[in-house]
Structure formats: structure tokens, C-alpha cells
Amino acid sequence: MQFRKSWIMTLALTSVVALAACGNNATTNNGGNNAAATNAPTEASSGADLSGSVLASGSTALQPLVEQVAEKFMETNTGVDIQVQGGGSGTGLTQVAEKQVDIGNSDVFAEEKLKDADAEKAAALVDHQVAVVGIATVTHPDAGVDGLTKQQLVDIFTGKVTNWKEVGGADQKIQIINRPGSSGTRATYESFALGMKTEDLQGSIQEDSSGTVKKMIGETPGAIGYLGLSYLDDSVKAISYEGVEPSVDNVISGKYPVWAYEHMYTNGEPTEAVKAFLDYFLTDEVQTGDVVELGYIPASKMQVSRDLEGNVTTK
Amino acid sequence: MRGKLKQSRFEKHHIEDFIGRSYMSLCVLLLVVIIISMVYFVASKGVSTFISGDVTVSDFLFGTKWSPEAEPASYGAFPFIAGSFLVTLLAALIASPLSICAALFMTEIVPGWGKKLLQPVIELLSGIPSVVYGFIGLSVIVPFLRNTFPGQGIGVAAGALVLSVMILPTITSVAADALSSLPQNLKESSFALGATRWQTISRVIIPTTLPAIMTGIVLGMARAFGEALAVQMVIGNAPFVPRSLFESASTLTSVITLGMGNTTMGSAHNNSLWSMALVLMLMTFVFIFLVRLLERRNKI
Amino acid sequence: MKPRTVDKIATGVIVFFALLIVGILLGLLGYILMRGLSHVSLDFLFSPPQKIRAGGGVGPQLFNSIYLLVLTLLITVPLGLGAGIYMAEYARPGRITGFIRLIVEVLSSFPSIVVGLFGLLLIVNYFNLGFSLVSGALALTVFNLPLMVRITEQAFRTVPKQQKEAGFALGLSKWKIVTSVLFPVALPTIITGTILSAGRVFGEAAALMFTAGMSSPRLNFNNWNPLSPTSPLNPFRPAETLAVHIWKINSEGLAPDAAQIAAGASAVLVITILIFNLAARFFGRYIYRKLTASKRMN
Numbered sequence: 001m002q003f004r005k006s007w008i009m010t011l012a013l014t015s016v017v018a019l020a021a022c023g024n025n026a027t028t029n030n031g032g033n034n035a036a037a038t039n040a041p042t043e044a045s046s047g048a049d050l051s052g053s054v055l056a057s058g059s060t061a062l063q064p065l066v067e068q069v070a071e072k073f074m075e076t077n078t079g080v081d082i083q084v085q086g087g088g089s090g091t092g093l094t095q096v097a098e099k100q101v102d103i104g105n106s107d108v109f110a111e112e113k114l115k116d117a118d119a120e121k122a123a124a125l126v127d128h129q130v131a132v133v134g135i136a137t138v139t140h141p142d143a144g145v146d147g148l149t150k151q152q153l154v155d156i157f158t159g160k161v162t163n164w165k166e167v168g169g170a171d172q173k174i175q176i177i178n179r180p181g182s183s184g185t186r187a188t189y190e191s192f193a194l195g196m197k198t199e200d201l202q203g204s205i206q207e208d209s210s211g212t213v214k215k216m217i218g219e220t221p222g223a224i225g226y227l228g229l230s231y232l233d234d235s236v237k238a239i240s241y242e243g244v245e246p247s248v249d250n251v252i253s254g255k256y257p258v259w260a261y262e263h264m265y266t267n268g269e270p271t272e273a274v275k276a277f278l279d280y281f282l283t284d285e286v287q288t289g290d291v292v293e294l295g296y297i298p299a300s301k302m303q304v305s306r307d308l309e310g311n312v313t314t315k
Numbered sequence: 316m317r318g319k320l321k322q323s324r325f326e327k328h329h330i331e332d333f334i335g336r337s338y339m340s341l342c343v344l345l346l347v348v349i350i351i352s353m354v355y356f357v358a359s360k361g362v363s364t365f366i367s368g369d370v371t372v373s374d375f376l377f378g379t380k381w382s383p384e385a386e387p388a389s390y391g392a393f394p395f396i397a398g399s400f401l402v403t404l405l406a407a408l409i410a411s412p413l414s415i416c417a418a419l420f421m422t423e424i425v426p427g428w429g430k431k432l433l434q435p436v437i438e439l440l441s442g443i444p445s446v447v448y449g450f451i452g453l454s455v456i457v458p459f460l461r462n463t464f465p466g467q468g469i470g471v472a473a474g475a476l477v478l479s480v481m482i483l484p485t486i487t488s489v490a491a492d493a494l495s496s497l498p499q500n501l502k503e504s505s506f507a508l509g510a511t512r513w514q515t516i517s518r519v520i521i522p523t524t525l526p527a528i529m530t531g532i533v534l535g536m537a538r539a540f541g542e543a544l545a546v547q548m549v550i551g552n553a554p555f556v557p558r559s560l561f562e563s564a565s566t567l568t569s570v571i572t573l574g575m576g577n578t579t580m581g582s583a584h585n586n587s588l589w590s591m592a593l594v595l596m597l598m599t600f601v602f603i604f605l606v607r608l609l610e611r612r613n614k615i
Numbered sequence: 616m617k618p619r620t621v622d623k624i625a626t627g628v629i630v631f632f633a634l635l636i637v638g639i640l641l642g643l644l645g646y647i648l649m650r651g652l653s654h655v656s657l658d659f660l661f662s663p664p665q666k667i668r669a670g671g672g673v674g675p676q677l678f679n680s681i682y683l684l685v686l687t688l689l690i691t692v693p694l695g696l697g698a699g700i701y702m703a704e705y706a707r708p709g710r711i712t713g714f715i716r717l718i719v720e721v722l723s724s725f726p727s728i729v730v731g732l733f734g735l736l737l738i739v740n741y742f743n744l745g746f747s748l749v750s751g752a753l754a755l756t757v758f759n760l761p762l763m764v765r766i767t768e769q770a771f772r773t774v775p776k777q778q779k780e781a782g783f784a785l786g787l788s789k790w791k792i793v794t795s796v797l798f799p800v801a802l803p804t805i806i807t808g809t810i811l812s813a814g815r816v817f818g819e820a821a822a823l824m825f826t827a828g829m830s831s832p833r834l835n836f837n838n839w840n841p842l843s844p845t846s847p848l849n850p851f852r853p854a855e856t857l858a859v860h861i862w863k864i865n866s867e868g869l870a871p872d873a874a875q876i877a878a879g880a881s882a883v884l885v886i887t888i889l890i891f892n893l894a895a896r897f898f899g900r901y902i903y904r905k906l907t908a909s910k911r912m913n
Contacts, residue, residue: 328788328790331788331791332788332789335793336705339698339700339701339705341697342695342697342698343701343702345694345698346698346715346719346722346760346764347715347718349760350721350722352737353725353729353730353757356733356736357729357733412632413632413635416628416632416633417633417636419629420629420633421633424629424633432637433633433636436637436640437636439640439644439892440636440639440643442814442818442888442891442892443643443818443885443888444818444819444858444884444885444888445818445821446861446862446865447885449862450861450865450877450878450881451643451647453865480643483636483639487636510618512622512626513618513622513625513626514618534724537724538724541725541727541728542726543728544820544821544862548865571728571732572728575732575825580740589732592729592732595726595728596729599724599726599729602724603717603720603724606720
């Protein structure tokens with residue numbers, strides 16, 4: 001008996017603790033969610049016939065945008081349930097190729113990741129380019145350089161130039177903050193800023209995430225690296241490339257060449273709900289709204305386009 | 316009537332006993348299933364690099380060039396293996412003396428409140444999540460190293476320092492257990508011979524408990540070897556064997572965290588990361604084997 | 616040098632190092648709380664995170680951490696008790712028992728990243744559970760289970776032999792002895808151990824990045840139907856925990872106050888661990904007192 005009593009007491013206590021934790025959350029969150037909930041039904045009529053569930057995974061850089069657009073889409077299409085997961089571009093492409101998810105988000109063309117034995121898988125994937133990211137060369141503010149040419153950048157990233165004074169800056173050692181070899185951002189930067197693949201240098205620092213790269217460049221004297229335009233702020237200095245400022249306008253007009261598409265891949269032709277979601281992504285409402293708000297460049301505004309091989313054509 | 320009741324109670328006992336026993340055996344069986352499937356899946360993924368012929372075992376283990384995305388690609392994982400061993404050994408080197416002193420403090424110097432003071436400290440240190448350690452490493456240790464030593468602060472030294480704090484609790488608690496289980500008369504006879512406390516500690520206590528203390532150190536090293544996030548945040552991740560303690564380097568775990576999400580399953584690059592996971596797994600076996608070896612010596 | 620002087624110096628060194636460790640802990644806690652506490656408020660604890668604006672909270676993440684912990688314990692406690700009791704009371708010393716003990720040891724020292732990758736391969740991809748709470752809970756089970764087994768086994772072993780013998784003398788079956796004689800005595804130790812291991816689960820990140828995912832869909836805290844996708848209780852939704860959130864916001868955070876949020880979330884995490892530690896001590900002592908006191912009354 002004794003044992004049973006104590007056992008029941010333990011159980012009861014645990015469940016009470018758990019309930020208390022949940023209950024607390026529930027009551028305090030009401031405010032925020034009610035607003036969203038009341039908005040939804042008023043607009044629901046337009047897309048009420050659409051239903052289904054959509055699962056997207058992949059690029060962590062694209063994830064916040066897809067999440068935000070998905071939330072808006074679900075408000076008008078209450079029958080559709082969209083889940084957005086991270087995992088990285090490679091994971092997204094793997095999972096969409098294996099049909100584990102409906103949409104695979106990627107920072108790079110699928111063909112660049114799925115090659116050799118996997119090339120067939122890439123062929124089955126349908127590309128939807130939803131946004132563009134510009135990538136700026138960034139230095140520590142004290143480096144004393146406002147711009148670099150392609151050749152100077154190549155010299156720096158291949159280790160030929162190791163002091164800022166050799167490229168017209170302060171007398172300071174250059175510290176490279178690079179990205180790992182698997183990074184899509186690095187692939188873009190090497191293709192369009194350096195024009196070549198570079199070897200890793202002894203002593204260089206490699207970070208995968210933009211937040212850490214920014215922190216490192218801002219804190220390390222003499223540091224150089226590259227960042228998406230949306231990450232730029234006063235702690236680091238974005239410098240011009242071949243005399244062109246890294247700005248949204250220059251990317252749109254095609255003057256500034258270091259940029260990449262953000263892709264959302266489907267395996268074969270998308271289902272109705274997936275298609276509606278991807279179409280919604282390319283509407284003006286999203287492209288000039290959420291895309292810009294989150295620091296990306298609208299794919300629909302681009303005056304140039306680029307194919308897998310990197311050939312740029314003016315639209 | 317009475318006989319019948321007795322019999323049914325007897326049967327009930329048996330049924331209860333049987334169900335309980337089966338359930339427990341099932342739980343044990345589950346443990347076996349988990350470990351077998353883990354070893355099987357990680358190993359089968361890990362060896363696929365070598366089976367597909369992308370790289371040979373010796374090139375993988377001893378090759379120093381890591382450029383998986385270059386043409387032609389090379390998958391030398393030696394810099395990462397060396398980096399893992401380097402930070403692990405350094406961390407053990409820093410943490411061991413501290414831990415042994417803490418254990419002595421708890422058991423020999425002030426057995427009463429020493430234990431009361433340090434026990435919760437040790438438990439809390441082991442409870443702090445590794446992301447928090449990494450966060451502190453990045454915002455305290457790295458700037459400190461950058462301002463005090465040549466280099467960028469990021470590197471092997473920062474990784475080893477963060478890890479040393481993380482493995483302090485493991486070594487201390489094992490060492491303290493060993494010290495407190497030492498027979499009292501051993502110490503008393505030493506004191507009776509007129510030995511000072513330090514003489515007793517250094518000539519009697521430490522030598523007799525050395526295998527047990529070593530067990531703690533090996534367990535600590537096992538934890539350091541497998542730690543991922545905290546190290547990755549402060550070590551710098553350059554794929555090279557570092558030339559100095561203040562230069563950026565990589566460990567097996569850091570390279571896996573960096574590359575796993577960015578590569579597609581089945582690609583040669585991704586497979587080589589799985590091979591590294593296999594190396595991590597095999598190293599766990601080695602560490603456990605060492606612990607077993609030391610425990611056997613301890614018993615004699 | 617005289618032995619006395621050496622003794623004094625050595626003692627001094629030992630005391631210094633011991634106090635240094637206390638200093639390190641106080642420094643760590645002080646730093647985390649100083650940096651983070653100023654950012655922690657009720658609003659921070661319960662509001663959802665913001666992507667690019669300042670003022671986001673960690674509400675869903677905190678809920679996910681707690682819910683994932685509950686799920687994990689629901690799986691591991693019954694299994695761990697079963698295997699642990701078997702090891703302590705039923706297993707005969709021999710090769711097989713030795714082998715199982717080895718398994719427990721190996722499982723509990725596997726690097727968490729290897730466990731995470733295993734989860735990614737088998738649970739997320741092969742069983743196609745996706746990045747979800749279930750996947751995360753199953754991965755956490757892999758290293759919480761051996762801990763539970765060890766805790767249970769040790770707890771049962773510390774029960775005085777006489778109690779068991781008294782049970783046998785009364786003619787009780789083995790099962791009765793285990794459940795009604797030994798278990799209540801072992802319970803305080805088990806509970807203390809469980810709460811301490813829960814702290815580890817709460818702070819785990821490396822294994823969860825690959826299994827529970829790094830995203831948190833919008834949750835509707837009025838919807839308690841576990842099958843609905845927006846319900847916080849749905850175990851098949853992706854869930855970012857507090858520890859993973861710290862990692863993510865440190866690395867990819869776009870919000871202007873990302874650093875403060877990371878500091879605040881770290882403080883919350885550390886305070887939770889503190890509470891777990893205190894609770895473990897208090898609970899264990901309380902139940903022990905309760906059990907021993909009531910026994911005297913009988």
C-alpha cells in the first residue's frame with residue numbers, strides 16, 4: 001500500500017508540473033495568436049477549395065523567408081498546411097530527390113550538389129527561383145580599403161597578398177574568414193567574385209554561418225570575408241568590387257556580379273497545393289513585400305538572368 | 316476452499332513474475348537492438364566511402380589534404396584526427412591536475428564542508444549545456460586569447476580551454492569516488508609513521524588510486540573527443556594540422572557539423588563525413604576498452 | 616626543504632585549485648546571468664521569436680524543450696526501470712550480464728553528434744518520421760536510456776540486503792519483493808538521478824539539430840488536439856528547443872538583438888538546470904524522509 005501511495009503521488013506531481021508548464025504557455029500566448037486567428041476566416045473564401053499539406057526543408061538561409069511566406073499563405077488558404085524545416089541545402093536536395101519532402105530549398109543549383117552518380121536525380125527536379133541574394137566582400141572597418149579588384153581578391157584568397165598595405169590599406173596582416181568547402185555561399189563567391197576555386201589556406205578561419213562570420217570579421221583586426229547583403233551593418237565594412245558598390249540596385253541591374261538565386265525545388269511537376277504556394281511566392285505582394293523585408297532581392301525584379309553555367313543574359 | 320485460494324494466489328504470483336520478467340528482458344533486449352543497429356548503420360554508411368573507391372583507407376586516415384569540392388577532390392582526414400587528439404590531450408592536461416586537486420580537497424583536506432562545497436559545483440558544471448560553453452568561449456576566452464597571445468584568439472588553445480572546463484566534473488567525480496573508497500587504515504598507518512599529509516597523499520594515496528584516477532581522465536577524454544558544438548564555435552575550422560596553439564584547426568566533430576547539412580546524402584563528400592563519424596564511434600570503443608583495462612588493474 | 620614546508624605548500628596549491636574551480640563556476644554563472652538576466656522578462660519567456668525585428672521571445676522553444684523532455688522521459692523511464700531492475704535483481708553474473716553492462720557503458724559514452732547522425736539516418740530518413748519531436752525524443756532515448764539503467768541498477772543495489780531477505784522469509788514472490796519492498800526504498804535515488812539526467816536532455820543540442828529540426832512552426836496554444844499540425848502537442852511537428860535556438864540565433868540570427876536573445880536564452884537554460892539540480896536534491900530528500908517516517912509509524 002505504502003508503495004502504491006507514493007507512486008501515485010509521484011505520478012500526480014509530475015503531471016501537475018507538466019500541466020502547469022503547458023497551462024502557463026497557453027494563457028499568455030492567447031493574445032498574439034487570437035489576432036492571427038481572427039484575420040484568417042475573413043479572407044479564407046478565396047482559397048477555401050485548396051487543401052493538402054506541404055513539407056519543405058533545406059537551406060537555413062532561405063528558411064526564414066519561406067516560413068514567413070508560408071504563414072501568410074496559410075492565412076488565406078486555411079485548408080493548406082505548410083511545414084518549413086531547415087537542415088541545410090544538401091539535406092533539402094536529398095530529401096526532395098527521395099520524395100521525403102515536397103519542396104527542397106537550396107542556395108545552389110541542384111546540379112552542383114547532385115553530380116556524378118546522382119546526376120539523374122537532379123534531372124528530375126524542377127527549379128523555382130524565388131529570390132536572389134547579393135554577396136558583398138566585407139572587411140574589418142580598420143583595414144583601410146574601400147574597394148578591391150578581382151585580381152587583388154584572388155591574390156588575397158590564394159595567400160599571395162598577406163598584408164593590407166600591399167593593396168593600398170593599413171599596415172596590417174590579412175586574416176581570411178572563409179566558409180567551409182561545402183558552403184553554397186562560398187561556391188557563389190568563388191565563381192562570381194574570384195572566378196576560380198581556391199584552396200584552403202593554413203591558418204584561415206572557416207565558419208559556416210553568416211552570423212558568426214559577421215561577428216568574427218567585426219572583432220578580428222585585418223579580417224576579410226564575404227556576407228549576404230542582409231547581414232551587413234556598422235560592425236563590418238562592405239567594400240566595392242571592381243569599383244561597383246555591393247547594393248541591391250547594382251545587383252538588380254546586373255552591374256554587381258556576385259549574387260546567387262535561392263531555389264525551391266520540386267520533384268517532377270508540383271501538386272496543386274505546392275504549385276499554388278510557389279505561384280504565391282512570385283506574386284508582387286510577396287516579392288516586393290516579404291522578400292525585400294527580409295533582405296533578399298526579388299527574383300522577379302532582376303534585369304538579368306543567369307543559367308547553371310553562369311552565363312548572364314539581359315532580360 | 317482454503318486450498319483453492321492458495322493455489323490461485325500461487326498462480327497469480329507466477330503470472331506476475333512471468334510478465335515482469337518478460338518485460339524486463341524485453342527492455343534489456345532493446346538496449347542490445349539499439350547498439351547493434353547503431354553500429355550497423357553508422358558502419359555501413361562509414362565504409363561506403365572506401366567501398367565506392369573514392370578514397371582508400373590509408374589516404375583517408377593519413378592524407379593531409381582535405382579539399383572535397385575541388386577537382387580532383389581529395390579526402391585526407393588526418394588534420395581532423397590530429398586536431399581531435401590534440402584538443403583532447405591538451406584539455407586532459409589542463410583539467411587533470413585541477414580535478415585531482417579538487418578531489419583531494421573534497422576527501423583529504425577538508426572532508427566535511429569541502430565535499431558540501433564542491434559536490435554541487437561539480438554537478439552544476441556538468442549540467443551546463445555545451446552550447447552555453449561555446450557561447451562563453453566565443454565571447455570571453457577568444458577575445459582574452461586574442462589580446463594576450465599572438466594570433467586571432469580562435470584556435471586549438473581556445474578549444475582546449477573550453478573542453479577542459481567541460482571535462483572537469485567527469486574527472487573530479489571519478490577521482491573523488493576512488494579517493495573516498497580508500498581504506499582508512501592505509502592512511503592512518505602512514506600518519507602513524509610520522510608522514511605529513513602531503514607525504515601520505517603523494518606516496519600512499521595517489522599511487523594506490525592511480526588506475527582509478529586514470530579511469531576518470533580517460534572518461535573525460537572520451538567526452539572531449541566527442542564534443543561537437545562548443546569546440547566548433549571556437550576552434551576556427553581550417554582543415555590543417557595547426558603549427559601553433561593559437562592557429563585555427565579542425566576536429567572530426569567540427570567538420571561533421573559544418574558539412575553534414577550542406578552535402579547531399581550519398582555524395583562522396585557526405586560519405587567521407589560518415590567515415591569520420593565511424594572513426595568517432597571506434598574511438599569510443601577504444602576509450603571504453605582503456606577504461607576496462609584500468610579497472611581490471613584497479614581490482615588487483 | 617623540510618617536509619612540513621612542502622606539506623604546507625602542497626596543501627596551499629590543492630586548496631587554491633579547488634577554490635579556482637569554484638571560482639570558474641561562479642564566474643560562468645555570474646557572466647551568463649549578468650549578460651542574460653536583464654533581457655529575461657515574462658514577455659521574453661512566452662512570446663514567439665521575431666525574424667528580423669527586435670523584441671522576440673523564446674516561448675515556443677521553451678515549450679518545445681519541456682515537451683521534448685516529457686516525451687523522452689515517457690519513453691526512457693519505463694524502459695530504463697525495466698532494464699535496470701533486471702540488471703540489479705535478475706541477471707546472474709556471467710558473460711551475458713557483462714556484455715550488457717558493456718553495452719550500457721558504450722551507449723552512454725557515444726558522442727552526441729554520432730547519436731544525432733544515427734537518428735538522421737534511421738529515424739528521420741529511413742523511418743521517414745522527418746524532423747519531428749518524436750525523432751528527437753527517440754534520439755535522446757539512445758543516450759538517456761543507459762543513464763536510467765545505471766541509475767536504477769545502482770539504486771537497487773544500495774537497498775540493504777536484510778530487506779530482501781525479510782521479504783523472502785515472508786514467502787513473497789520475487790516480483791512482489793521487487794515491486795513492494797525494494798522499489799519504494801530505491802525510489803528516492805531513482806528520482807534524484809532521473810531529474811539530474813533530465814538536465815542533460817534539456818541542454819542537448821548536437822543530437823537534436825539533426826533530428827528534431829531547427830524550425831518551429833507557428834503554434835496555436837488554444838489547439839490541444841495532438842493530431843492537428845498547429846497544435847503544440849502534435850509530436851510529429853518539427854521543434855526547435857532552447858539549446859538549438861541559442862545555436863541558431865548565434866549563427867544565423869537576423870534580428871538586431873540576436874546577441875541579447877542568445878544571452879537571455881542561455882540564462883534561462885542555466886536557471887532551468889539550476890532548478891533541476893535543486894529539485895533533485897530537495898525531492899530525493901523529501902521522499903526519503905516521507906518513506907522512512909511512515910515506515911516507523913507502521
